[in-house]
Amino acid sequence: MPEGLRVGYFPGCTLKTDARDFESSALAVAGALGIEVAELSRWNCCGTVYSLDAVNLMPRLASVHNLIRAEEEGFSEIMTLCSMCYNTLKRTNNLFTSINSAVVADAPWRTAINDFLCLDPGYSGRVKIYHFLEFLREKIKPEQVKDLVVRPLDGLAVAPYYGCLLLRPKEIAIDDPEKPEILTPFLSALGAKVIDFPLNNECCGAYQTAMHPEAVARRACRIISSAQSEGADMIAVSCPLCHYNLSALQNATNSRQSGPKAMPIIYFTEIMARAMGLNYQTDAANMTPTSVPPGRCRASAWEAAK
């Protein structure tokens, strides 16, 4: 077990409410792997979406505040669990780190933001932003995970679903945007059969769920059907919004008696924690009104592993 592995942790809003089981399972897994996760003592909303406006400074400031606090608390690396937080913080951070920013209009922003915040010397851009998945890949070997498995998944077919914000745009991608497989070695180490399906990097509809739920339901239906046709027993996600969107469809589907069969949508950290025999708080599982109990389809191995 590696020693002295310490990382700052930016939770974001949803990890403290709807996705509490994601947070608690991730913290349990990190603890078992010897990673010391230190939550930032002060943090605010990351902004949830990175502003695409090339002229308005204000939407970037929430993220910059968090990065400044991370630097003040002495963290050179911080980690997020939510894909949206990761994307927003990392892209904001890129404004300060990449001289040749992907968007030319972004280049002068480093000075403008520091001038606006009246900070001396301003945010330096030295904090490195990780998603937990990326952190595991960089710092932990799959064999270390394998050593800790007490309830192997015995060939349970798990389809990793990556969504958009971990893979796009290219400058913040933690893996190949078109053929991601960052979860494969870790799920294999747990004894799962990893299912590759063609829609694993397609958007679930994201925040459109607030305005156009019917369009998101069509997306989710297609994604779940695709995973199911490849033989998946469950879908592993890494984003609270993907989790909500893919689960939310299922209630509608069950009442319509059409579309794909119900399929458990589980955070990848929950799968890891359960295979590693770790206890974690699951009180939030009942908070999400759309959550589907595991084992509605042919996930009998999953039931046995619980």
Next chain:
Amino acid sequence: MKIILGNSHPQSLFAQRIEALSGQKLFACYQCGKCSSGCPMAESMDLLPNRVIREAQLNNGPVLMSCRAVWFCSSCFACAVRCPKGIDIARIMEAVRTIQMMDGKPITEQPSCEDTGTLPQIALVSHFRKFNV
């Protein structure tokens, strides 16, 4: 008072505003259609993403001002990573949304109270940030 009109012909103002707001080169697009073919929300759109760009190149303000497609873009950046000309189309969609809102013609609907009760925070906050100026 002397007023000098530069190269900006009044008819090109719409395209200029989009370029300024998005930071993207609108006229780099040569209509290959790759953005639309990979867009996960295309089936819900009244104008496909490449068509939005084409109408912007043509300064077709009325079409873009009544275009609902931009409200279906969920900024997943599939178009942006695949564009052979390196255009971030999601930024252009955002610019058209912004112009619609700035010119007082928002075509957005608010989610109902019953819906908001079950939505996770990230969906709500994103919605407020994307669909309000």
